[in-house]
Amino acid sequence: MGSHLTSDKKWQVLRFADANCKNCYKCVRACPVKAISILDDKAEINDARCVFCGKCFLACPQDAGIHSTDKDKVRELLDSDSKVYVSLAATYSMYFGNYNLRNMAYALKQMGFFHVEETAVGTGRVLQEYEKIINSRKYSNLITSHCPGSNYLIQKYYPKLLHSLFPVVTPLEAHALMMRKAYGDDIKIVGIGPCLAYLRLIHSEDCSGGIDAYITYEELKGLMDEEGVTISAEHEDEDTYAVSAYRNRYTDETTGVFRAMDIDIKKKYMLWTADGVTKLGDVMQGLGRDISGHIVEALTCTNGCLGAPTLRMEKLDKFDARTRWLEGIKENINHLDKRNPSEEVEVELRKAYRRMEFPAPEPTEEDIEMLLELIDKRSKKDMLDCSGCGYPSCRDKAIAVYQGMADPYMCIPHSRDIAEAQSNLMFDNVPTGCLVLDGDLVIRDSNKMAEQLLDRSGEELQGTAASDFLPQDFLESSKLKESAVFKKALKCPAITCTVNATFFKARRDVFMVLLEDVTERAELIEKAARMRLETIDITKDVVEKQMRVAQEIASLLGETTAETKLAFNRLRDNLLESESEWK
Numbered sequence: 001m002g003s004h005l006t007s008d009k010k011w012q013v014l015r016f017a018d019a020n021c022k023n024c025y026k027c028v029r030a031c032p033v034k035a036i037s038i039l040d041d042k043a044e045i046n047d048a049r050c051v052f053c054g055k056c057f058l059a060c061p062q063d064a065g066i067h068s069t070d071k072d073k074v075r076e077l078l079d080s081d082s083k084v085y086v087s088l089a090a091t092y093s094m095y096f097g098n099y100n101l102r103n104m105a106y107a108l109k110q111m112g113f114f115h116v117e118e119t120a121v122g123t124g125r126v127l128q129e130y131e132k133i134i135n136s137r138k139y140s141n142l143i144t145s146h147c148p149g150s151n152y153l154i155q156k157y158y159p160k161l162l163h164s165l166f167p168v169v170t171p172l173e174a175h176a177l178m179m180r181k182a183y184g185d186d187i188k189i190v191g192i193g194p195c196l197a198y199l200r201l202i203h204s205e206d207c208s209g210g211i212d213a214y215i216t217y218e219e220l221k222g223l224m225d226e227e228g229v230t231i232s233a234e235h236e237d238e239d240t241y242a243v244s245a246y247r248n249r250y251t252d253e254t255t256g257v258f259r260a261m262d263i264d265i266k267k268k269y270m271l272w273t274a275d276g277v278t279k280l281g282d283v284m285q286g287l288g289r290d291i292s293g294h295i296v297e298a299l300t301c302t303n304g305c306l307g308a309p310t311l312r313m314e315k316l317d318k319f320d321a322r323t324r325w326l327e328g329i330k331e332n333i334n335h336l337d338k339r340n341p342s343e344e345v346e347v348e349l350r351k352a353y354r355r356m357e358f359p360a361p362e363p364t365e366e367d368i369e370m371l372l373e374l375i376d377k378r379s380k381k382d383m384l385d386c387s388g389c390g391y392p393s394c395r396d397k398a399i400a401v402y403q404g405m406a407d408p409y410m411c412i413p414h415s416r417d418i419a420e421a422q423s424n425l426m427f428d429n430v431p432t433g434c435l436v437l438d439g440d441l442v443i444r445d446s447n448k449m450a451e452q453l454l455d456r457s458g459e460e461l462q463g464t465a466a467s468d469f470l471p472q473d474f475l476e477s478s479k480l481k482e483s484a485v486f487k488k489a490l491k492c493p494a495i496t497c498t499v500n501a502t503f504f505k506a507r508r509d510v511f512m513v514l515l516e517d518v519t520e521r522a523e524l525i526e527k528a529a530r531m532r533l534e535t536i537d538i539t540k541d542v543v544e545k546q547m548r549v550a551q552e553i554a555s556l557l558g559e560t561t562a563e564t565k566l567a568f569n570r571l572r573d574n575l576l577e578s579e580s581e582w583k
């Protein structure tokens with residue numbers, strides 16, 4: 001996966017490189033909310049519809065996914081006089097290995113960062129807010145808002161459920177607010193983690209805490225390499241302190257929120273954990289009913305932040321990576337001797353999440369029918385619902401076309417039918433005979449011209465050995481050759497005509513023979529040859545007669561006619577040679 005910087009004015013966090021896209025629609029199929037448009041053979045992510053789960057990047061066989069990057073911004077900040085603070089996600093050990101927070105901080109400070117804390121500092125305060133809200137008993141159902149991707153899903157696709165979303169900022173925003181209050185408004189803050197949804201959030205006007213940049217672990221590694229900085233288990237930064245309540249870090253994993261909270265919520269609510277957009281969608285559908293008493297831990301990625309897209313792209317050994325994450329948590333417990341000043345401050349963490357619906361015009365039944373007819377889907381049996389276009393059904397695809405997300409002709413079976421019809425038309429109408437043979441050199445298909453040349457119907461030819469019409473040795477020897485074999489003027493007893501034949505391998509165990517009718521040409525040439533031979537014979541007679549006369553005169557004069565005879569024989573041989581060349 002590559003990365004690029006786009007203008008802050010129109011922040012497009014995810015996109016596909018046009019040059020790499022091969023129009024396979026795998027990304028559309030993988031996208032749980034169908035936020036990818038394919039128009040003019042280009043796959044494009046629609047920012048207004050996207051929930052930044054990264055599934056499309058993982059699905060793309062061409063590795064065409066590109067996310068925007070704040071790397072340049074981080075370089076600029078580190079080169080400036082500003083004090084740059086880091087909010088580091090607890091999953092760092094999954095990417096970097098068995099290093100504790102102080103090893104990480106040591107390396108980060110070598111790069112020029114001023115201070116390092118865990119994002120889990122913010123998580124702790126977010127959880128306290130959740131507890132207050134639960135205890136208030138004002139909400140009939142509740143959905144956690146600690147995952148920015150899930151928040152986007154609810155804001156864009158389930159806005160009617162916004163009243164159930166905890167009205168609290170995300171952990172990174174909370175941490176940024178706490179650091180600003182504790183260390184001054186002039187500090188710069190860089191979030192480091194595996195989440196593409198955070199990358200989007202920090203570049204939106206909805207983001208609290210003024211986070212200046214967000215980079216992934218892969219990008220941090222790139223910056224470390226540029227600076228020649230390595231992380232070492234032998235070097236620890238003594239001024240770095242782990243979060244006071246280590247259980248806050250558990251929220252990176254499914255059920256973590258429930259495990260980390262101080263109150264017994266089971267008595268108050270029925271607990272749900274929904275990880276992954278599809279599962280989340282199912283639970284949101286349920287919450288839309290007239291029910292109460294449910295609390296949902298909502299996570300965009302399967303298995304929470306441990307399954308974040310940029311971590312999955314690294315193809316880590318899942319067992320080892322989770323073990324490192326768990327060990328990292330234990331390791332950091334050892335230096336809980338001092339609290340971060342940011343943990344002492346009071347900040348306002350409430351946030352009103354706004355509706356973020358996007359324009360999606362609803363087609364009428366007539367519109368849908370008309371769009372389906374374009375790809376010859378007129379009856380139920382034509383609706384294959386094969387998902388080849390990336391949509392679960394032909395109808396869903398027609399709706400996407402209406403909404404400007406898909407090309408009307410983006411249908412694999414329809415394109416195949418058209419291609420087949422065109423090639424059949426060509427096959428049938430070319431002025432060359434075509435035979436399709438199987439591996440045993442038996443005719444499996446033929447076109448009109450071949451049927452005319454061989455004087456058999458298509459049905460008669462099918463299943464017949466090609467050697468019934470063409471010389472066996474030509475067929476057998478050509479089959480063994482990799483390249484096409486051309487044979488001039490083939491005549492076989494079963495064929496009344498003369499053909500030039502070209503034999504070639506179409507694919508494994510499928511061969512083609514092209515037959516060009518050269519009967520007329522062959523007859524003309526034979527006729528010309530016959531005429532030349534007759535001319536020669538007549539000439540020969542005349543010359544021999546003259547030679548006899550000349551010999552008689554010569555014998556009287558004592559001379560020879562041998563040279564004249566030699567010249568005549570050469571002329572005759574040349575004529576005969578040109579005859580045999582054509583054959």
Ligand code: SF4
Nearest residue numbers: 021022024025027060
């Ligand atoms: S998955 Fe999407 S972006 Fe990747 S090659 Fe296929 S159509 Fe293009």
Ligand code: SF4
Nearest residue numbers: 031050051053054056
């Ligand atoms: S990131 Fe997720 S929601 Fe966005 S386009 Fe890709 S698969 Fe769809």
Ligand code: SF4
Nearest residue numbers: 386387388389394411
């Ligand atoms: S038949 Fe065509 S339109 Fe229908 S689901 Fe398959 S590819 Fe999509």
